Amino acid sequence: MPYDLASTTWGPEETAAIERVVREGRLTMGENVRRFEEAFAATFGVRHAVMVNSGSSANLVGVAALFHKRERPLQRGDEVIVPAISWATTFHPLQQYGLKLRFLDVELDTLNMDVSQLARALTPRTRMVMGVSILGNPAALDVIRRFCDTHGLYFFEDNCESLGASLNGKACGTFGDLGTFSTFYSHHISTMEGGVLVSDNTEIAHLARAIRNHGWARDLPADSPLGPQPLDDPFFEAYRFIMPGYNVRPLEICGAVGLEQLKKLSGMLEVRRANAAHFVKLFRGDDRFILQREHGRSSWFSFTIILNPSLGIDRARVMDAMRKADIGFRMITGGCFLRHEAAKFFDYDTAGAIVNANIAHDHGFFVGNHPRDLTKEITELRAVLDGAAQTTSPAATRGQRSAS
Numbered sequence: 248m249p250y251d252l253a254s255t256t257w258g259p260e261e262t263a264a265i266e267r268v269v270r271e272g273r274l275t276m277g278e279n280v281r282r283f284e285e286a287f288a289a290t291f292g293v294r295h296a297v298m299v300n301s302g303s304s305a306n307l308v309g310v311a312a313l314f315h316k317r318e319r320p321l322q323r324g325d326e327v328i329v330p331a332i333s334w335a336t337t338f339h340p341l342q343q344y345g346l347k348l349r350f351l352d353v354e355l356d357t358l359n360m361d362v363s364q365l366a367r368a369l370t371p372r373t374r375m376v377m378g379v380s381i382l383g384n385p386a387a388l389d390v391i392r393r394f395c396d397t398h399g400l401y402f403f404e405d406n407c408e409s410l411g412a413s414l415n416g417k418a419c420g421t422f423g424d425l426g427t428f429s430t431f432y433s434h435h436i437s438t439m440e441g442g443v444l445v446s447d448n449t450e451i452a453h454l455a456r457a458i459r460n461h462g463w464a465r466d467l468p469a470d471s472p473l474g475p476q477p478l479d480d481p482f483f484e485a486y487r488f489i490m491p492g493y494n495v496r497p498l499e500i501c502g503a504v505g506l507e508q509l510k511k512l513s514g515m516l517e518v519r520r521a522n523a524a525h526f527v528k529l530f531r532g533d534d535r536f537i538l539q540r541e542h543g544r545s546s547w548f549s550f551t552i553i554l555n556p557s558l559g560i561d562r563a564r565v566m567d568a569m570r571k572a573d574i575g576f577r578m579i580t581g582g583c584f585l586r587h588e589a590a591k592f593f594d595y596d597t598a599g600a601i602v603n604a605n606i607a608h609d610h611g612f613f614v615g616n617h618p619r620d621l622t623k624e625i626t627e628l629r630a631v632l633d634g635a636a637q638t639t640s641p642a643a644t645r646g647q648r649s650a651s
């Protein structure tokens with residue numbers, strides 16, 4: 248029984264949506280994308296949603312937008328507080344725009360930024376916090392929001408892994424001045440590739456609209472705060488470039504499929520949460536395995552396991568057993584980013600020691616969650632790990648016995 252990391256979330260509705268778009272013949276960004284953006288904004292309770300071709304592009308466009316804000320724009324050399332674990336393209340736009348990164352460790356159980364250390368990360372040059380909810384589990388977004396408000400910082404919320412999660416009844420992705428989502432294949436909803444930037448701030452949203460589309464004024468309403476007023480001459484108005492931009496537009500089929508996926512979202516989240524309850528029930532109480540502690544309401548992207556570093560468990564042996572049992576697994580998000588060669592291109596430092604992110608890097612992995620019943624797969628995983636995760640420390644067999 249293969250237990251894969253990800254599987255398709257599509258059914259006949261998505262295929263029909265693609266066929267309809269192809270038949271109608273308008274293939275590049277248009278009405279379907281516009282309707283998806285509207286539905287997305289309504290689903291998550293935000294004023295603006297701007298679709299792009301990936302979550303990475305949403306991060307890039309978001310950072311670019313903050314450099315072009317009329318008031319208090321970001322500037323090269325400004326500092327951004329970031330968690331030590333996230334995906335590469337949480338960080339890359341920051342480097343590409345000449346920002347300095349200040350890495351903070353994560354909590355070993357939630358895997359999110361350790362916000363108790365935020366104050367020590369603050370310097371006179373700090374301008375922004377990058378808040379990331381790892382693998383469906385809400386970070387302390389309320390704490391980050393308060394910290395940013397207190398110190399006059401932007402809060403950029405990279406929510407690319409946690410669509411559908413919430414904290415205190417508020418959707419993750421909507422705590423920041425702007426938030427980003429990914430609709431890549433393996434994520435909670437899939438448009439193949441895709442991403443969305445959301446914001447309640449009209450200026451940020453309109454900047455994002457222009458930047459995703461060559462820096463063009465074409466997608467902006469006449470009363471946009473970006474101004475100036477549309478030109479009288481339609482010949483020049485049709486091709487008016489107001490700022491530097493990219494082409495990171497989504498396709499119409501992505502918008503059309505996204506609309507179908509949003510209709511299924513709550514059902515898919517329910518199944519993911521039922522799988523999570525089974526996973527937690529089977530693994531809880533065994534000292535060998537450190538599970539991701541749910542904070543708020545997780546949308547359970549996946550199931551993380553960190554092999555308790557004090558018990559001397561051989562991860563290679565565990566991984567070998569999972570391979571033999573046809574169970575897919577991988578590094579937790581991008582692991583500790585500082586362990587990657589890419590870090591040498593960055594202007595960065597750390598606020599305090601990076602301990603837990605390294606433990607997750609060296610002793611952790613995740614297995615997949617899917618919007619279908621995984622009772623059998625998770626039960627099999629439990630049996631495989633029970634056999635393979637041998638401890639070398641005699642002091643450590645208590646949990647192992649009680650949980651098996």
Ligand SMILES: Cc1ncc(COP(=O)(O)O)c(C=O)c1O
Nearest residue numbers: 301302303334337407408429431
């Ligand atoms: C935290 C985070 N940010 C950004 C991204 C980038 O999203 P995409 O793969 O759609 O480019 C990912 C991808 O999984 C992610 O996990």
